[in-house]
Amino acid sequence: MIENAFRVALRGDAMFRKGDRVLVAVSGGSDSTALLALFARARRDLGVDLHVAHLDHGWRGEASARDAEFVRRLARRFRVPVTFGHVDPATWRRAGLRMAGRRQSSREARARTLRRRFLKATAVKVGAQRIALGHTLDDQAESFLMRLLRGSGRRGLGGIHPVVDGLFIRPLLGLRRSELRAWLRARGLRWREDATNRDLSLTRNRVRRRLLPLLERQFNPKAAEVLARTADILRDEEAWLEPMTTAAYEAAVSERSKGVAIDREQLRAMPLALRRRVVRLAIARMRGHLRGVDKWHVDWVLHVMSSRCGNEQAVLPEGLWVERDGPDLVFEVRQPAAEVQEVLREGSLPAPGDFELGAFRLTARLASPGEGLPKPGARVALLDADLVKEPLLVRSRRPGDRFHPQGAPGSRRLKSFLIDRKVPVDERGRIPLVLTGERIAWVVGHRIDDRFKITPATRQVLVLTKETR
Numbered sequence: 001m002i003e004n005a006f007r008v009a010l011r012g013d014a015m016f017r018k019g020d021r022v023l024v025a026v027s028g029g030s031d032s033t034a035l036l037a038l039f040a041r042a043r044r045d046l047g048v049d050l051h052v053a054h055l056d057h058g059w060r061g062e063a064s065a066r067d068a069e070f071v072r073r074l075a076r077r078f079r080v081p082v083t084f085g086h087v088d089p090a091t092w093r094r095a096g097l098r099m100a101g102r103r104q105s106s107r108e109a110r111a112r113t114l115r116r117r118f119l120k121a122t123a124v125k126v127g128a129q130r131i132a133l134g135h136t137l138d139d140q141a142e143s144f145l146m147r148l149l150r151g152s153g154r155r156g157l158g159g160i161h162p163v164v165d166g167l168f169i170r171p172l173l174g175l176r177r178s179e180l181r182a183w184l185r186a187r188g189l190r191w192r193e194d195a196t197n198r199d200l201s202l203t204r205n206r207v208r209r210r211l212l213p214l215l216e217r218q219f220n221p222k223a224a225e226v227l228a229r230t231a232d233i234l235r236d237e238e239a240w241l242e243p244m245t246t247a248a249y250e251a252a253v254s255e256r257s258k259g260v261a262i263d264r265e266q267l268r269a270m271p272l273a274l275r276r277r278v279v280r281l282a283i284a285r286m287r288g289h290l291r292g293v294d295k296w297h298v299d300w301v302l303h304v305m306s307s308r309c310g311n312e313q314a315v316l317p318e319g320l321w322v323e324r325d326g327p328d329l330v331f332e333v334r335q336p337a338a339e340v341q342e343v344l345r346e347g348s349l350p351a352p353g354d355f356e357l358g359a360f361r362l363t364a365r366l367a368s369p370g371e372g373l374p375k376p377g378a379r380v381a382l383l384d385a386d387l388v389k390e391p392l393l394v395r396s397r398r399p400g401d402r403f404h405p406q407g408a409p410g411s412r413r414l415k416s417f418l419i420d421r422k423v424p425v426d427e428r429g430r431i432p433l434v435l436t437g438e439r440i441a442w443v444v445g446h447r448i449d450d451r452f453k454i455t456p457a458t459r460q461v462l463v464l465t466k467e468t469r
Contacts, residue, residue: 002183006038006171010046013162015169016130017368018047022169023128025119026052026074026082028067028192031134033074034180035172037189039132040078052082053122053131055115063195070192083126085118087111108202123167124350129366135160135170138177141224142207144231151294158235159228166365166463167352176224245277252278257424259286259332264305267329275302283316286331288360289468292317305329348391349434351462355394357432361467362394362444369458374465381434381442383452385460393435397428403440406450414443421446434464 010016024039026032039050054071056064068084075082119131140159147156162170172180184191200206215223252266260282267275279301284290293316300314301322314322319334349355351364366385367373374380401414418428423446434442442448444466454461 002034002175002179003038003041005175007042007046009162009171009174010169013169013171014371015163015171016046016048019049020129021049021051021127022130022132023051023053023119023123023126024080024132025115025134026054026071027134027194028054028070028074029134029194030181030184030191031136031139031172031177033189033191034184035132035134036074036078036080037184037187038171040080050078050080051122051126051128052080053085053119054082055085055087055118057111057114058087067192067194081126083122085122087114087118108204120167120350120353124353129167131168133168133170134172136172136175136177136180137228138208138212138224140173140231141212141227142204144227145207145211146203154234154238154241157231158238159231161235165352165363165465166367166371173228241277245274245281248274249278249281253282254328255422256330256332259330261325261328261330264324264327264329267305282331283320284468286320286333287316287318301329346393346395349394349464350391351385351388353391357394357466362432362434363465363467364392365463365465367461367463369454369461371461373461373463376448378445379466381444381448381464382454383441383448383462383464384454384458385462386458387452388436388441388462390436392441394432395435397431397433401433401440403443404450405443405447406453408450414440417443417447432466 016022022039024032024036026036036050036052039046039048043050052071052075054068056068058064071084072082122128123131143159144157147159150156160170160173162173181191196202197205198209200209212224220226248270249262252263254261254263262278262282267278270278276295276298279298280290280293283293283297283301287293297314297316301316304312304314304322304324307324312324316322321332321334323330323332347355349362349364351366354361354363373382376382397414402411403414403417404411405417414433415428418431423431431446432444433440434444436452439451440449441452442464
């Protein structure tokens with residue numbers, strides 16, 4: 001049953017292609033041990049190659065060394081090569097400084113960020129097309145409860161996704177931890193217990209050891225399954241609502257020199273739920289994220305929209321001002337956004353991999369032409385991977401920059417292109433450029449270079465995405 005459910009999940013969510021190399025993240029706990037064992041037993045039938053990755057976070061001393069040795073022996077048992085990583089104190093400090101002031105400034109959040117970077121870097125190093133993570137149905141239910149208590153909306157309550165960016169896959173999301181442990185015991189396989197999982201000062205551990213058992217004991221023995229199923233439903237509904245919100249936003253919005261303006265009459269004519277989503281999207285587009293934005297902020301903006309007093313304003317976190325200007329509701333940043341200072345730095349963008357841009361992140365992944373590619377637009381670019389040299393370079397514009405805008409008859413000066421696009425002077429230097437060699441491949445948020453577009457002859461697609469963090 002367990003092995004069948006595992007294979008169904010892999011194929012049902014299109015988590016791999018035959019011939020892929022899968023990087024299996026193994027901590028030594030029961031979930032990741034079962035993940036590796038299941039992959040090892042099915043690899044011939046699936047037609048995949050395996051590689052193990054293990055990261056020592058550097059906070060458990062001798063226990064960490066024993067975990068690493070356990071993973072080494074486990075990988076040897078299944079005849080799978082393994083790559084080890086270690087987080088030193090200096091890296092922890094740098095991660096803490098970068099995340100200071102954000103909600104995710106806890107040690108666990110920093111660990112997730114560092115683990116994700118290690119896994120992506122290892123995938124590039126070993127040539128893996130997928131990274132498998134051992135999240136279970138229990139993790140899904142716990143995440144739902146934690147986000148519900150934190151006040152998350154539909155998107156947050158959608159929980160842990162089975163596939164992320166076409167790179168991270170989670171084939172165990174439909175299985176209970178207890179089922180996996182029983183399966184391991186039946187095959188004489190052991191696992192490591194992390195002592196930090198018993199630390200009740202951590203929110204997830206309190207949810208795991210107290211709240212969820214209470215719900216199952218006193219309210220519904222299938223509470224975890226119900227919560228996970230609800231997360232699945234909300235995630236599917238959010239995927240349906242998101243393009244509807246984007247279409248409504250783009251129909252009502254116009255660009256301003258320092259922000260955006262939404263037509264108040266069009267906004268007022270929308271159903272309240274859509275009105276709120278459009279306002280949240282406007283805030284996200286201006287700030288690059290929604291951290292620190294609650295329902296009352298959105299309702300405050302809607303109050304300004306409909307107030308009879310024409311000079312009311314809403315001042316949102318990070319210097320975002322919202323006020324009425326004639327028929328419009330204007331969103332304008334009056335303090336420097338975090339992105340302005342950081343986007344000017346240069347760096348390389350591996351594929352797969354990412355590059356941090358303050359409030360944003362550029363990500364790159366490889367996909368096949370028939371994989372159900374995202375629609376290209378301001379935040380997504382599709383390039384012919386065979387025409388691109390790696391690593392890509394990310395930088396801001398320079399005097400004399402030229403490129404060949406897709407659909408145009410020939411090359412143009414970047415400056416002239418941005419003028420024609422009515423991009424304000426003070427914003428042009430903030431636009432990231434993605435280069436391959438000396439050529440601009442993507443003017444982020446605007447246009448790709450025609451020479452790198454995908455065609456019917458394209459064998460592999462490079463998907464570039466600008467994500468809010």
